[in-house]
Amino acid sequence: MSETTSPLTRAERLDRLPVNREHHRLVVGSGIGWALDAMDVGLISFVMTALVAQWGLSNGEVSWIGSIGFVGMALGATLGGLLADRFGRRQVFALTLLVFGLATGAAALSWSVGALLVFRFLIGLGLGAELPVASTLVSEFAPARVRGRVVVLLEAFWAVGWTLAALIGYFVVPAGDDGWRWALALGAVPALYAVVVRRGLPESVRFLELRGRTDEAEATVRRFERAADVAPVPSPAPAPPTAPPGARALWTGGAGRRTAALWIVWFSINFAYYGAFIWLPTLLFNDGFSLVKSFQYTLIITLAQLPGYAVAAYLIEKWGRRPTLATFLLGSALGAGLFAAADADTAVLVTGMVLSFFNLGAWGALYAVTPEIYPTALRATGAGAAAGFGRLASIAAPLCVPLLVDAGGTGLVFATFAAFFLVAALAALALPELRGRSLDADPARGVTPSTLRG
Template structure:
């Protein structure tokens, strides 16, 4: 968490790029504020994603939804997320990370609030698509923004901490499901009304979150970038103050011999294509299994004969295991590396999925479900830490957004396939398929380059 005196002064007499000056800093109050601000937005996203699984279970009883209708209510949001993730990444590389972050929170917050007023499945599907647009764009953009401020010595850990806010949001969704949605016939409407909070929070994001220094430099806004870096150095203490020459133009960058990113690089350039392909496979497989399992668990439990309240109670308990999963991943990612942590947690998810498919007794369902939560969400934390480190600034938003967008294709089709799989072989077949997907993702993780301790450019 701290930087040694040798590291602090290693480059004191050399010309340092602003990105290098950020890389040498310890964890500061400024970074903590950015992490907290972005994390709350992340948690609100998770609350919305988690809440829909409880909403669908409640509406299935009130509106008499068919399996097909339930599947489409879940999947249409992921269609929006696929589009939103791709467009959000592209926009983040053009208009800035902070602006896209705030805009996406506003879009999906307002759409979620409007969903509370719907009276038909058709209108519900329209608003769920709009919610997905905002949600899909926000997640990769937020992780990119925080990655570009976090020092390399703790970057992976910081991003896992960011992802850990997802668990808080999902727990909030489970609490709303248990205490609000299940409390009355209109409980699902009140639950969705609570989901409108991100619309208000977007204003805080826009006002109090700094723009990425690396992005500002690509747009020639050197004075604004310098001001932000100085604020972060001041937050770290006087020993981190930098009094050397700074870049004010691209000519300065060339004169100071500061490496510049390749101008025409794409995520499918020769140097990028292997990591991009592997990242896309992982995103697809983990989305396939995670959303297939966790958006259907409340409904699957009621289908097994448990009451709506009891199924929500089980889901809440299972969700709590996400938190230690994140803490374990945050510790290991800087100890054994990104690839090994991701591969290990994906392999653990594969084993847990098999066990959940075989579970019948209450204690078995809870134990296997908690194991699945622990390993699966730890894997998500490692994945979000890895993504932004794989690409340079010029295509970082595009790279992370495109991978997330491709992964959302899996989250679209899986809820539609679950009823089919259930008809063929019940829970055993469903979770065996999920286990296979996790195993494929675990193998693909070892095709990614190890980025622990490396600076991002």
């Protein structure tokens, strides 16, 4: 074992560690929950298309089915962040999986549009809370030198889940009149996985210290040190336990400018992404593609997300957070603009893949940036509030798509999305660059992190 006796805080002891099996367990354990979340969100786009064919729904009814879940997600993201800063990241993560898993299973029994809307709202409550809480938990364990890359890899599980949704949509939904019900029944799996999360994942060391639970914090750090074959060292006593500062602190001092820029990015990327991908199978179907072919194209376009995440994971530690996020947002704008002009099957497929590649890479970078710009006591609250504000755009986007289609067709829809991506790219340039810095450094005050030792 390596020998060192210099006093280090527990956060510094985590930062000095190489990535080891405990990090892998944390990322995979959180990532499975993330993938199940994505699968559930993705399934509704295929269910919407099937219900248009089976129930003869109007565009307005379909829009509300697409949007109502995001109403729940907006509320869930905000409340989930507040609860995670008060009761712990792991506890809230497990609760969110249970809520949206049970609600998805219940949605399979929907007997009317009204019933489906109620269940989709409940699903959204759990889905919205899960993502910012999971990314906060992972970011607080990842070593500073690779933290961005680790969080992008966590976000890459979204592509896995959306691909599962596309496969279920392609093979299960068209299989019969009850295909969409069986698809939603599969979405109940997260309720079972919540038990695994509650028992297997560690609680954030930084959160435990804030609550005065130093014995638990020390045991968790030593667990990660043993996995890395690194000897423990003395840690100074942490500050006395403090109460969470509350959401108002997001706008005080230097945090206000960061919060404003972050919220603009979240709002713009949510509008463009969910407007595009929730409606994509239906838009293709309405443009003359068969139900099966629209699902097939959506599946292929979805697969382009995976290399997008891989490139973003590499560049976020090579270039930094801000240039990677801005570049992928600009690439998303280009992809949406090209899709707007596509007029042949091959062009639709290729430009859709370009949009998918850059858009999901941008999402990975955004989830890496978001937890970094707030202190520990405010981290989950800040991440949840940004996600919650962004969900307002994901509510509006599916409702706006039919209006845009009526005004100018699919071309106007995706040209609008391109404009939102451009706005997000400009706002991203106002975010702080935190590559390699400790989570305990405050960029607003210009505090530099302690030198990482190990």
